Every structure is written in C-alpha cells, then in structure tokens.
Amino acid sequence: MTTTATVAPSRSVLLRTGVIAAAGALPIAGQLYVVLPLTAEIRGLSGHTNSTAALSSTVFALVYAAGILALGPLADRFGARRLMVASAGATAAVTLLAAFAPSAPWFLLGRAAQGLAAAAFTPATLAYIARTAPSSARVPLNTAAIGAGLASAVVGQVVAQLIAPLAGITGVFVVFAVAAAVAAVAARTLLPSDTAPADDRPSAGAVHRAIPGLLMRPRLVLLYCTGLTFLSALVALYTALGADGRWPSATLLILRASSLPAVVVAGLITLRLSAAPPRARILAAVGIAVTGALLCATAQTLTVGIGLFAVIGAIALAAPSVVAEVTRLGAPAIGAAASLYTVAIFGGASLGAPLAAALGNGLGTVALGSAAVLALGGLTSAIATRT
Template sequence: MPALCAVGILVVGQLYTLLPVLDELGGSWSTTTSAAGWATTAFGFGYAAGFLFSGPLSDRFGRRKLIVTGLLLTALATVAVTLASSLAVGCAARAVQGLAAATFAPAAFAYIAERIEPTRRVAAMTWLTSSFLSAGVLGQVFSQSVADAWNWEAVFYICAAAMVGGALLLHTTLLPDRASAAASALDAYRAMGKLLTKPSLVLFLLTTVTLLCGFVAVYTALQLMGPASLSDRPDAMLLLRASSLPAMVLVPLVTPFLVKVPAAQRVIGALLLAGTVSGMTALLAAGDGLSPVGLGALLFVFVFGIAVTAPALVEAIASQAGPARGAAVALYTFTLFVGASLGPLLATSAGDSFATVSTVIAGVLCAGAALAATGQYLRR
C-alpha cells in the first residue's frame, strides 16, 4: 500500500504540476498565463477519457502489467511536454500524458479489491483515495519548489524519472497477475449504459463533477488572482499549499467514525461544509480581511470537506450498481476528472477577482450537495 500510494501521488499529481508554473509556461509557449491553463484542462480530459478504456484493459491484461506499462508510457509523454514549442502542441502532449496516466487508478483499485483481505480493504481504499487527493497539494508544492530552484522543465524531467522508478518498484512489489476470465470490453460498456438509466445514480455522478471542479478552481484562482496579502511574502503561496496536507492525513484516521454516517449524508454534509467555507473566503477576500494565516485555516477545512466527500461518493455510487461495481467506479473516476478539467476554466471565466471566483465555487459545491440530496430522495 505505501508503494501504491506513493506512485498514486506521483501520477495524479501531474494534473496539478502546471498550476504553480503557468506564468513561466505562458512565456515559453508565447501565450498568456490564462491560456496556458488549457494545458491543465487538456490533461484532465485525456485523463478522464482514459478511465473509460483502462478499466476493461485492466480486466483483460492484468493489474500489474497495465500499471507498469502505463507508467512507462506516462514517463515518455511527460518528457514530450517539455519539448512542446507552442500551446497547441503542449496541450496535445498533455492530453496524451493524461490518457496514459489513466491506466493507474482503475487497476490499483481493482488490485486492492482482489488482493487485500476484506477486513483491511476499506482502510486501503481510503488511503489510496486520500493519496490521490493529497496529490493536488503535493504536486503543486513540488512543482513550485523545483521551478523556483531550476525551471519548469525540470519539474517534468524529475517526474518522468520518478515514474520509471515507480514502474520498477511496483513490478517488484505487486503480486503477479492472475489468469484473466474477464468479460469482453463490450460487456463493460453495456453495464455502464444500464447504470446511466438510473436517475439517482446519474445525479450522484453529476455531484462528482462538482467535487474536483471546485477543488482545482480554488488553487487555480489562488495562483492567478490570489489575495494581495500573498504578494508580501515570497514563500506565502508555498506555505499556503502545504497547509492543507494535514487535512489529507486526517481523513483516513477519522474514517472509522465517519463510516457510521450513511454515505449519501456524508456527501451532502461535506459538500455543504466546503461550499460554506468557500463563501466565507469570498466575504473575507472582498473586505480585504483575509490574511495568509486565515486563508490557510479556511483551506484546511475546505480540503477536509473535499477529502471526506470523495470516498463517500464512491461508496454511494457503487452501492447502486449491484454486480456492475467496476463499471460504476469507471464512471465515477471519469466524471471526477471531467470536473477537475473544468476547474481551471471555472477559475478563469467566473470573474477577475479571488472573491468573485470563491463565490461561484461556493455555488457549484452547494449545487453538488443539492444534486446528491435529490439523488438520495429518488432512491427511497
């Protein structure tokens, strides 16, 4: 599990590594900082689309084989990003990078379901999910630190080398693949189609879109239009990103208590918490009363709400899928990262101030809570 979680942080972190270096990227590609944000969106859409293919591929070819092969392909695509000379080429390279990176998560979840004993499986799933979410913070902290010391290209070279190392690590650590008796890929897509006929499940999938959309939009807005108080200290942004990490660690530790609350109620409550915090952030930012310390505290609670919501959504969606749980998880991960892809667009189009964007994010997350509440009502 430590090996899977470490590689999971590395892989999912690629979605977020561009956020701290958008200015430098815009200069290298002769475009604006806002336009450079499309490279994050391109990765997210490639990543989301890849989940629809990697689930059946994992069933057919084996968990370890797909993970190792996917990491090596992702390493090549990561290097290709540094060779891009324009925004269009960079976005294409990022889309391929996302498509290759999508091989990891479905295979990792399936490996846990098959190889971890039932009494430890929930804890293992929670740790892996938390590692994916913590990548949103760690990816940015790593990227900013390396870019400040060298340049943005070094971020991608180091990540590519780490992926090759991760492939070797997991090839050694994971158990060999079992003989496959999987159904055809067409059967998997038929199962997805049947799930999409359930209104309550569709509403929870729409809720999933709002989750990382709000999360990524917050950090994009901080980079592009953060409060003026952040400019007074060069290290303020780095510390602000790192301040959310304890929330990621806290969630798995309190999971034994959280699971006593039904999954749908956890989704609704946690999203309302994150939305309320975003609204409070908007009010304080509008009144120039938002210090770096205060913003760090608010981000801690915001990220805690997001981190509680993610595994609860998996549980709520899978519980409606019957025997088609694999297809349900594929749809969940697809919609999750569609939302992540929309986050930068939300941040750059919602307004030109951090307060305005925070207000819109609050509305998006509260709308997600309303969708989940409606979905839960329809299940009764």
C-alpha cells in the same frame, strides 16, 4: 464474472495497497498540475507561442479525460493491477521523453502522450481496491488514493517550483518519470494479482458497452453528479484566490500549502469513521465543505485559510465514501464505474476556472457560488444514498 478476491488479503497487503495507491497518484495524477509553475521555462522552448503554456495543461487534461473512458474500463478485462502497472510504466516512459523535448510542438505532443498514459492509473487503482479489499477497508484505501490525488495539486506545483530554477523542465520531468517508474515496479512486485480466470473475463468490447448501462442507473448518475461538484468548487476557490488580487505572492503560497495537511487529517478521521454508514459520512463531510466555502467568503486571511483547510479536508473525507458506493452499485462493471467517476471528478476540475470567471473572480462571490455547488452535491448524494 469473478470480481472479488476469494481470500481476504492480509493487513500487510492492505497497507502496501494504500501506500502504493498514494505514492503512485502523486507523480501520475500530479502530471496535470506540474506545468503550472513552469510558464517561464516553457516560454524558453523553441517554437513556443503565447498559448503554449496554457495548452500544455489543456492538451493533457483533454486527452486524460478521453483516456479514462477508453482505458479505465479495461481493468475489468485484463485486471486492475496490470492496468496500474501499464499506466505507471507508460507514464514514466513518455515523461522521460517529454523531458528532452527539443521544441514546443514536441513538448505539447509529449503532454498529450502523458495524459493518455496517466489516464488509466486512478480508475485502475479504485477498481483494484474495490475488487481485492474487504468492504471495511475500502473507504480508508480510497482515501489514500483520492487524498493523494488531491494532494498532488499542491505537491506537483511545489516540487516543480523547487526543481525548475536548478534543472529546468528536464529536471522536473526526470524526477516525475523516476517516481512513476518506482510506482510501476512497486505495484508489479508488491501487490497480488486480481485477474479473473480467462474464461470468466468480459471482452474488451463488453467492458465499454457496460458504460451506457451504468448511466441508466439513477443512483449512480446522482453520485457522479456529486463527484462533479467536488473539484469544481475547489478549483474555483483556488482560481479566485489568485485572481482576487488582495494578497501578496508569499501569502498566497502559504494559503495554498496550508490546506495540504487537511488530507492527512481526513485520512486519520476516516480510519475512525470507517464503520459509520456511507450516507452519514458523505453528508457530514459535504456540510463541512459548505461551511468552509462560506468562511472563504469573508475574504479575511485567517478565515480563508481555515475555510480552505475545511473544504479540501471535507472533500478528502467525502470522495472515498462516494467511490465505495459507486463501485458497489456499479458491480460487476467495477472498472467502468470507477472510470466514469474519475471522469466526473476531473470534469469538475475543468469547470472550476470557468465557474470562477462567470462569478467575476472575486473570492467572496466565488466562495458563495462554490458553497451552493457543494450543497447541490450534498443534495444529489442524499437522494442517491437514501434507503
């Protein structure tokens, strides 16, 4: 099966790939977080219950995870760019419909539809990068895609918080729908196709049958375990930060937002370290993340800010290198391999709040636990990448 472009893309094509990957991830992956500041607006929907606001996140996340496994591997059948365009376009359409949901039940149905539509974008993007970019460019491009996904957790909430007082849920969702539509058009018109010849494509059944085989490869499974630790630790830290109760809301907003530039810094560092061995990049970044989590354990405002900056920056450094190894080891089932990694990442995110609760929601204890989780991820990556 042909999975790699035969002609190296130009620098301008690589630049467009990175920009579209990042710009698309912000409104599409950001759908997971956009409802978090909208609790009051959701309670204004007819037919709402006390659990509607929480369910609006849960139903999206559950369908999103299932959709990644169902739709992501189809990049190997239909082409990654096609799947990117279809996912972004469908996300725009269902987000626009959800913007005008007449009641809470319809809104929750719209959230489920958003989860399904958005699910394919990240694995398709990672598969597209793996197929079309030379090996030297994959880590920087993965950094753009994954870094934007991390940044969407902050950007999505901030944008929603700014728009909601003026235009409510409808205004927030219309803005995100337009942004997703722009990403679909940009991917369709500005990115070269990666579709293999018709006689060289696996069947739709074959791309899903590749999943059990990938899970039988020990190095891949260890790298998926590494991915599982990243957002579980980060979400646990952010959960404890809010639940700890020692900081006013204005300080919390600053602490949360101040880590956003770390994604940009990580991208700049990645450009300079792209020639370094993957093992060295991953282990160094995980070491920085562990150190950042330990700084958070002091529960002092300045050191917590520095610690969060270090953790999110280190994850933005490590995750793209892990993805590059996953897609390399998963070939030729690149779409399926990227899908499993995406499930691991977001599966870890769903474990963050329970981890914080199990550790008592105190920032000091949760930070120590998060450091241990990240160190475990470093151990599994060290084993997976040893020669």
